[in-house]
Amino acid sequence: MNTRKPLFAGSWYPARPTECEDQINEFLSDSRFMVQRGTGYVGGIVPHAGWIFSGSLACNVISALKAEDDAQAPDTVVVFGMHLPANTSGYIMTEGAWETPFGDIAIDGEMAGRLAAQFSFTVETPDRFTPDNTIELQLPFIKYFFPDSQLLPIGPPGAAEAIHIGRSVAEIASSLNRTAKIVGSTDLTHYGPSFGFTPAGKGREAYAWVKDKNDRQVIDAMLDMAPKTVIEEAYANHNACCPGAAAAAIASSQALGAQNSRLVGYSSSYEHNPGDTFVGYGGVLFF
DSSP states (O other): OOEEOOSSBTTTBOSSHHHHHHHHHHHHTOTTSOOOSOSOOOEEEEOOSOIIIIIHHHHHHHHHTSOSSGGGOOSEEEEEOOOOOTTSOEEEEOSSEEEETTEEEEBOHHHHHHHHHHSOEEEEBTTBOOOOHHHHTTHHHHHHHOTTOEEEEEEOOSSTHHHHHHHHHHHHHHHTTOOEEEEEEOOOOEEBGGGTBOTTOSHHHHHHHIIIIIHHHHHHHHHTTOHHHHHHHHHHHOOOSOHHHHHHHHHHHHHTTOOOEEEEEEEEGGGTSOSSOEEEEEEEEEO
């Protein structure tokens, strides 16, 4: 099987399985983000910075998707990601596998093929793809918690089409009698001179504005399970870098039966490196 090689192992997260497992066990003991498994979580939204910054939050969201009974492991884990504007096609892999420190994850080619027939995707292969951290950073967690599941990686555009893609994923899973879990990957406000976004000045006051106002607005839209509002928020207030991924994850989770949401937690790179430039992270679950 042709396998896509990771680009961020050994830098953004550990390359060795023992080191990855040690990090995961450390993340799972983080009392800020602990979530009990087996409570019917369908999907979630996670951040995608290097594990030192946002790995704990992402790990705990993905861990919560795992049922207590391994017999209920999903056939496929769908990961929406990629930094895509509104006026572009979506991206998808339809064959092969993706390498992680814990082993390869096979692509669900049947689901991917049906989805690619419905939308104008740019089809990536294990040898020809756009370098991307948003999906790859989640894959060691997914392989660790769902070792036998297949993967459906999708980059939806930051537009209403993302909502349609998300719903179609659920419809295709149902038509194929597939069980699925959903992950949407996005960071929140990118603040500071390095990002050309400084409406609240600098220092602690700027950080408080990002955390309590700007990021809270898009998190509230996620908790309201309002995918259209998430996209609108992202463009109006620069508070989500992958709004299509978040919107698709919400729409797909809703179509799979989720009616409620839960905030797992909030963090930011400011906590590790206080300064004038930082990024916000949110973790949300749908059930």
